[in-house]
Amino acid sequence: MMEAGHALLEGHGISLSFGGLKVLKGLDVEFRAGEITGLIGPNGAGKTSLFNCLTGAYRPQGGSIAYAGEPLDGLSPSARAHKGIVRSFQTVALCPDLTVAENVMMGLARNYHAGWLDAFLPLPRGRREREDMRAAAVRALADFGLGDAADLLPGQLPPGMQRLVEIARAVVGRPRVLLLDEPAAGLNNAETRELTRALKALSSPDLVMVVVEHDMDLVMSICDRIYVLNFGERVACGTPEAIRRDPQVISIYLGSDEDEPAHGQ
Numbered sequence: 501m502m503e504a505g506h507a508l509l510e511g512h513g514i515s516l517s518f519g520g521l522k523v524l525k526g527l528d529v530e531f532r533a534g535e536i537t538g539l540i541g542p543n544g545a546g547k548t549s550l551f552n553c554l555t556g557a558y559r560p561q562g563g564s565i566a567y568a569g570e571p572l573d574g575l576s577p578s579a580r581a582h583k584g585i586v587r588s589f590q591t592v593a594l595c596p597d598l599t600v601a602e603n604v605m606m607g608l609a610r611n612y613h614a615g616w617l618d619a620f621l622p623l624p625r626g627r628r629e630r631e632d633m634r635a636a637a638v639r640a641l642a643d644f645g646l647g648d649a650a651d652l653l654p655g656q657l658p659p660g661m662q663r664l665v666e667i668a669r670a671v672v673g674r675p676r677v678l679l680l681d682e683p684a685a686g687l688n689n690a691e692t693r694e695l696t697r698a699l700k701a702l703s704s705p706d707l708v709m710v711v712v713e714h715d716m717d718l719v720m721s722i723c724d725r726i727y728v729l730n731f732g733e734r735v736a737c738g739t740p741e742a743i744r745r746d747p748q749v750i751s752i753y754l755g756s757d758e759d760e761p762a763h764g765q
């Protein structure tokens with residue numbers, strides 16, 4: 501087990517441009533084991549771009565990203581996923597023809613490596629593995645208050661619950677780094693409470709959790725530390741209490757709804 505509080509996922513000098521547009525400007529970030537780190541900032545600040553650099557979907561032109569001291573630069577998203585760096589997406593992407601439990605079982609591909617496909621075939625050797633995977637999927641669903649939904653099709657659930665299923669799929673394989681992109685988007689109050697409770701319960705000493713989220717109540721209640729980005733630069737980093745009081749952060753968020761900060765104010 502890793503020492504809690506240890507910077508396990510680190511990025512130094514991350515620079516990313518699209519054409520002439522500088523989206524990330526030499527960003528330094530540190531994500532610690534045992535903590536939930538929030539990434540906040542106005543629309544277009546570079547939060548999702550940073551996520552995409554961490555997962556390998558984007559290749560930054562400058563800087564380096566390392567997990568447990570090992571550089572990840574040049575590794576594909578699937579190679580990073582294989583190392584336990586897992587993300588959820590802003591939009592729901594579940595297979596409509598598989599049951600909820602089967603969708604979550606797909607999140608176990610990394611853990612069941614050789615036999616994963618067997619588990620989906622009606623062969624005796626696959627049966628045991630399939631039972632184990634299903635049990636893990638049902639446990640993960642129950643953690644998000646969805647234990648009764650295992651045998652439904654995703655389309656039979658409201659959109660907010662479908663998002664929770666997707667997050668259950670991201671966590672079922674016990675990732676080492678969990679990157680959640682706007683997990684509360686589209687959730688109603690009850691679903692957001694379920695998400696908050698489940699994410700707090702998921703926090704463990706060797707798990708790095710990073711959350712991009714516009715719902716400030718959620719960010720402030722679950723995060724141990726928060727990075728504030730604006731125009732691809734780090735404006736502030738600190739505890740929720742320190743971030744609330746930071747004059748630069750207040751000026752970015754001033755004059756607009758706190759949940760929807762005005763771009764570049």
Ligand SMILES: Nc1ncnc2c1ncn2[C@@H]1O[C@H](COP(=O)(O)OP(=O)(O)OP(=O)(O)O)[C@@H](O)[C@H]1O
Nearest residue numbers: 518521523541542543544545546547548549550729
């Ligand atoms: N693939 C791309 N091609 C061109 N420009 C891009 C691309 N991806 C992001 N950008 C630009 O990079 C900037 C940062 O976008 P990004 O999505 O990272 O911001 P964000 O902080 O996640 O915003 P939001 O809160 O709206 O999701 C924006 O100006 C966006 O238009």
